[in-house]
Amino acid sequence: MTEPQNSSTALASRGSLVMDAETIRRALRRMAHEIVERNSDLSAIALAGIPSRGVEIARRIAEFIGSVARTQIATGVIDVSLHRDDVGQRADLPVVHPSHLPVPIEHRTIIIVDDVLYTGRTIRAAIDAIGSFGRPARIQLATLIDRGHRELPIRADYVGKNIPTANGERVRVRLQDVDNEPDAVWLIKDQTS
Numbered sequence: 001m002t003e004p005q006n007s008s009t010a011l012a013s014r015g016s017l018v019m020d021a022e023t024i025r026r027a028l029r030r031m032a033h034e035i036v037e038r039n040s041d042l043s044a045i046a047l048a049g050i051p052s053r054g055v056e057i058a059r060r061i062a063e064f065i066g067s068v069a070r071t072q073i074a075t076g077v078i079d080v081s082l083h084r085d086d087v088g089q090r091a092d093l094p095v096v097h098p099s100h101l102p103v104p105i106e107h108r109t110i111i112i113v114d115d116v117l118y119t120g121r122t123i124r125a126a127i128d129a130i131g132s133f134g135r136p137a138r139i140q141l142a143t144l145i146d147r148g149h150r151e152l153p154i155r156a157d158y159v160g161k162n163i164p165t166a167n168g169e170r171v172r173v174r175l176q177d178v179d180n181e182p183d184a185v186w187l188i189k190d191q192t193s
Helices: 008-014 021-038 053-069 121-131
Strands: 015-020 045-049 074-077 109-117 138-146 158-162 169-174 184-189
Touching (some): 015 158, 021 138, 021 158, 021 184, 109 121, 138 169
Antiparallel strands (some): 015 184, 169 184
16 A cells, blocks of 8 residues: 655654564564475465565565575565556556566465555455466465455465554555665554544
């Protein structure tokens, strides 16, 4: 979920910090260990990040896996813009990023990586986008934050932190390499609430 960049100060005035840089780092390292434990053939996995923060999270998880398992993990980008079910309902046109996955994907486990799992619609779109590359052996899901409120029967295999949210609350992830702000996760109350 992308919004115009807010400074950390503006976020702090409207919400509360739920993860700082060190907590994010520990969560991603734990997720990397879980991926190693659940996938016996690491050469057959690829992490596919959803732009933009999912791509950075996938890169970081791949680095942790590499340091733990002493192997290089394939990464890619899976853009969901043209596979979303709300394309015609949005006021603005989607920004399309190039997708690339290590091909062929037929014998690989593709792990979709995103920053926040909410309704499940973005992940459904990612699964559709992956289908345009072929038929992977398995698809798994890794997300830094699971905030609940699913509209589709989708569940994450690897979760950094569960943050139950109420209507009128939002989760905002900020990553230094994407947002030029310190790594942090904020729980924000909508101004209209």
